[in-house]
Structures are given as C-alpha cells and as structure tokens.
Amino acid sequence: MSQPRMVNSRYLMAETASKTAWEDEDESMVARDRSGLYLNFSNQEARARPQFIPALGLHSFWWKGQYFKLNRKKESVFDDGASSGGFGAFKDKEDLTISCLGRSPEPIKQLLAHTKEQYYSAHQARTIVKRPLPGYMRRARNNWQIVANRPVREMKTVVLEHQQKLQVLADMNEYLHPETPRWYANRGIPLRRGYLFHGPPGTGKTSLSFALAGVFGLDIHVISLLEPTLTEEDLSSLFSTLPRRCVVLLEDIDTAGLRRPVDELRAAERASKKEKENTSKEESGKTTSSDIKELAKVLKKETEDKKGISLSGLLNAIDGVASHEGRVLIMTTNVPESLDEALIRPGRVDLQVEFTYATKEQAKELFIRMYEGDQGRPQRLDDAKPVPNGTAVTSSEKVPGSANGSVLSPETSSALRSGELDIAIDELPEIAHRFSEKIPDGEFSPAEIQGYLLKRKKHPRRAFEEADKWVAALIRQKMNRTKVSQVQ
Numbered sequence: 399m400s401q402p403r404m405v406n407s408r409y410l411m412a413e414t415a416s417k418t419a420w421e422d423e424d425e426s427m428v429a430r431d432r433s434g435l436y437l438n439f440s441n442q443e444a445r446a447r448p449q450f451i452p453a454l455g456l457h458s459f460w461w462k463g464q465y466f467k468l469n470r471k472k473e474s475v476f477d478d479g480a481s482s483g484g485f486g487a488f489k490d491k492e493d494l495t496i497s498c499l500g501r502s503p504e505p506i507k508q509l510l511a512h513t514k515e516q517y518y519s520a521h522q523a524r525t526i527v528k529r530p531l532p533g534y535m536r537r538a539r540n541n542w543q544i545v546a547n548r549p550v551r552e553m554k555t556v557v558l559e560h561q562q563k564l565q566v567l568a569d570m571n572e573y574l575h576p577e578t579p580r581w582y583a584n585r586g587i588p589l590r591r592g593y594l595f596h597g598p599p600g601t602g603k604t605s606l607s608f609a610l611a612g613v614f615g616l617d618i619h620v621i622s623l624l625e626p627t628l629t630e631e632d633l634s635s636l637f638s639t640l641p642r643r644c645v646v647l648l649e650d651i652d653t654a655g656l657r658r659p660v661d662e663l664r665a666a667e668r669a670s671k672k673e674k675e676n677t678s679k680e681e682s683g684k685t686t687s688s689d690i691k692e693l694a695k696v697l698k699k700e701t702e703d704k705k706g707i708s709l710s711g712l713l714n715a716i717d718g719v720a721s722h723e724g725r726v727l728i729m730t731t732n733v734p735e736s737l738d739e740a741l742i743r744p745g746r747v748d749l750q751v752e753f754t755y756a757t758k759e760q761a762k763e764l765f766i767r768m769y770e771g772d773q774g775r776p777q778r779l780d781d782a783k784p785v786p787n788g789t790a791v792t793s794s795e796k797v798p799g800s801a802n803g804s805v806l807s808p809e810t811s812s813a814l815r816s817g818e819l820d821i822a823i824d825e826l827p828e829i830a831h832r833f834s835e836k837i838p839d840g841e842f843s844p845a846e847i848q849g850y851l852l853k854r855k856k857h858p859r860r861a862f863e864e865a866d867k868w869v870a871a872l873i874r875q876k877m878n879r880t881k882v883s884q885v886q
C-alpha cells in the first residue's frame with residue numbers, strides 16, 4: 399500500500415482497522431464521557447478511520463520504472479478437516495498474482511525482496527509470541543499460533559544483577575553464532591541449549607526471557623504444561639515444528655504436576671504392600687497376593703487416567719528424535735528443589751539463573767526506571783556496543799544514579815523538565831536512593847515494588863513519602879499470610 403498508484407486506485411476496499419493493544423492511537427479519536435473526565439471507548443471501531451486496501455480484482459502500479467499488475471483473487475474452499483482430525487468447514491483462500499511486462503522474472507523477484515525487507519524493518523523492534531493452537535485445531539504441520547506481536551522488551555527494563563544478565567547474553571550469543579552448528583556436529587553434541595530460571599514469583603523470569611528474545615530478534619514460543627488439552631503427542635509435535643532459531647519458554651514446570659507413571663505406581667505398590675503386611679500381621683495372614691494385585695491394578699488405572707504430561711513425555715519432547723535442534727529452551731520454576739534431577743541435568747539445562755527478591759540497589763533501579771520519560775526508542779543494533787565477551791550491551795544499560803553511572807538519561811531529563819512529575823530535575827537519583835533505603839533487602843519482589851510505584855506513576859515524591867507505611871503493611875501482610883493488602 400505504499401505505492402501511490404495503489405493508494406489512489408479507484409477500486410479500494412475499506413476495512414475497519416482493529417488495532418492490537420500495542421499500536422499507537424490518535425488521542426483525538428477517543429471520546430470522553432459527559433463530564434469530560436473519563437475516556438469512553440464505546441463504538442470505538444466505528445469511529446476509527448477505515449483503512450483502504452486494493453479491492454479484489456485487477457490493479458496496476460509502477461515501481462522503479464517498471465509497470466506491474468496485481469490481481470487479488472479470493473475463493474472459498476472446503477477443508478474437510480482430515481489433516482487436523484477436526485470437522486470440515488469452508489475457508490477463504492486468497493491468491494495474489496503479480497505480473498510485469500517483459501520476459502524476465504527479475505523485476506518481480508526484486509519487488510518481492512523489497513516488500514519482504516519493508517515488512518521486516520517494520521517488525522524488527524517487535525517480538526512475536528506464539529502459543530500452541532487450541533487442541534481441536536492442532537495439525538500435523540503447524541501447531542503454533544501467533545498470540546501477540548508486541549514491542550521488544552528492552553533489556554535495560556529488566557532489573558537484575560549486571561553480571562547475571564551478561565552471562566546469559568554471552569552464552570546465548572555464542573550458541574546462536576552461525577559457526578556453532580558445525581562445532582556441535584563435529585563433536586557429536588545435539589544442537590540445543592537450555593536454561594533454568596528459578597526464583598520466587600514476580601522476580602523477572604518471564605521478563606528476562608522476553609528481553610532475550612528481543613535482543614536476538616527471535617520469536618518466543620510459550621508452552622504451559624498446565625494446559626488441560628495438551629497431550630504428550632502434542633508436546634512432541636510442538637517441539638518438532640519449531641523454526642530454526644527461536645526461544646521456547648516452558649513456564650512453571652514445577653506446577654505442571656509432572657507425573658511419573660512408573661515411579662508413582664511402584665511407590666504406590668510398595669506403600670500398599672507395606673500397609674497390607676501390617677494389616678495382615680494384625681489379622682494373622684488373611685490377605686492374599688491376589689488382593690495386592692487387585693490394588694495395584696486400581697492404582698495403575700488411576701495413574702493412567704490422570705491427565706497431564708509425564709516426566710518421560712516431557713523429556714522425550716525436549717530431546718527426543720523429533721525435537722527440533724537449534725532452539726533455546728528456557729524453563730522457569732518457583733521451586734527448583736522439587737524438580738526431577740533428570741530434567742535439569744547438563745545437556746538439558748546448561749545454565750541456571752537465580753532470581754531473588756529485590757536488593758536495595760534493584761529497588762533504586764526500579765524507581766528510576768518507573769519515572770524515566772517514555773520517549774525511549776526501541777533498541778537498535780547500531781545502539782549496541784560490543785563488550786569483551788562478544789555480547790552487545792546498549793549504552794542505556796548503565797543505570798542513572800547507580801554504581802555504574804550517575805547521569806540521567808535524556809528521556810528522564812525531558813520528562814522532568816516538562817513538569818510531568820512532582821519532583822525537580824536533579825532530585826531523581828537522590829529520591830531513588832532514599833526510597834531504596836526504606837526497602838528491606840531481599841524481602842519484596844520486583845513485581846511488588848513495581849506495583850506500588852505504578853499506583854504513583856507521576857508522583858515519585860509521594861511514592862517516597864508513603865513508602866514507610868507501605869513497607870510496614872506489606873511486612874505485616876506477609877507475616878500474617880493474608881492476601882488482603884492494607885496499603886496499596
């Protein structure tokens with residue numbers, strides 16, 4: 399649609415432009431209620447300006463001095479659902495035919511290369527998030543669906559020990575290097591890399607995974623083992639249909655209740671045997687071996703009926719023959735101790751990263767990040783400068799007011815100058831420091847601190863002043879193990 403001839407074509411189709419949550423919107427298109435105080439989104443789509451695209455049929459345009467014809471054809475085809483094992487249904491199939499004058503297909507090849515380039519430059523600063531298709535739609539060839547296309551999460555927004563970040567970045571950078579596959583192949587090592595991110599909830603495990611996908615420009619494939627319709631066969635086929643390079647995020651592997659059918663059964667058998675023995679001693683040998691067999695049968699049935707992914711099913715998927723090589727697997731857990739050793743043995747997990755409750759230093763960084771101006775540009779490759787281990791770190795990695803940098807970023811300065819915040823320009827590092835002094839070391843998660851600050855989004859001074867009360871209330875809440883917070 400960037401072709402002037404196409405935009406001015408006399409045959410256009412108007413589409414309601416539905417936007418994703420991340421797309422910029424024109425404020426003037428949003429109505430207000432009668433008081434003028436609150437935004438009102440009723441009939442938002444009807445009010446939005448339509449988007450014009452070439453109508454079905456024949457169009458023509460010029461590109462780089464060459465005349466092209468574009469034919470848009472749409473037809474309904476019947477998909478009998480045989481490949482998906484589902485029900486048949488009519489589906490729209492669209493064909494775009496591009497032709498040009500002359501005998502050589504070269505101009506068309508160039509045009510396609512150009513469109514591809516345009517598409518990628520528009521999507522460069524975004525991360526595509528994919529999840530498994532719903533159970534009934536899974537197909538042999540593609541089981542993944544795009545669920546989000548969001549702006550890249552910049553690495554600097556994940557507050558972690560600098561060294562920790564660098565370690566993962568360097569490891570992943572080396573693994574993704576084009577020469578790595580040959581190196582692995584020459585040594586007969588399967589081309590896989592696995593990380594275990596462990597730590598309490600809300601400490602940044604998922605955030606770091608997204609930021610890593612952003613740094614390396616990879617799509618992220620998220621699987622929750624808690625998904626009720628996910629079978630072991632699905633899991634294997636999901637792993638076998640991954641793209642060449644990608645991040646796979648297996649969340650909360652501990653809560654999945656990975657069952658271990660054989661072990662469980664044996665343990666149950668042992669327990670029941672013992673119980674029987676005790677009873678039989680008491681009842682002077684009335685129990686027969688057929689009783690035990692009967693019980694084992696019932697237990698076996700129960701185990702088989704249990705839904706979910708077994709440990710061997712998961713191991714099969716992540717390193718079985720069908721498992722795609724080249725991917726980076728990130729597993730996250732709140733309770734690493736509960737994991738089976740087999741799951742985290744070297745080769746399956748190559749690097750463990752521990753996430754902890756926030757230190758004072760991290761609380762300070764979170765404070766500064768919260769009140770930074772939001773004119774931040776998406777991270778670009780030319781913003782990155784190499785560090786000795788070969789990994790790129792953005793210049794904004796240095797945190798204002800922290801040990802490794804003391805200057806405010808231009809965005810922060812401009813936000814402060816524009817009077818959006820309730821403090822003066824040079825006060826932020828000092829207030830951030832004084833705020834962090836009030837936060838007990840290693841007791842609150844970054845998510846908790848972020849939540850508190852978010853409620854005082856434009857008021858760093860208030861956030862600092864009310865921190866004592868909030869800290870005391872949160873400590874009380876944690877001690878009493880109550881979910882109800884007194885100060886928010």
Ligand SMILES: Nc1ncnc2c1ncn2[C@@H]1O[C@H](COP(=O)(O)OP(=O)(O)OP(=O)(O)O)[C@@H](O)[C@H]1O
Nearest residue numbers: 555556557558598599600601602603604605844845
């Ligand atoms: N280290 C951190 N730096 C910056 N933001 C963080 C950090 N930890 C948590 N947050 C914020 O807290 C929220 C939850 O974080 P995230 O989902 O990454 O935590 P998690 O460790 O994966 O939690 P869970 O174990 O519950 O999945 C996010 O909004 C994130 O921005």
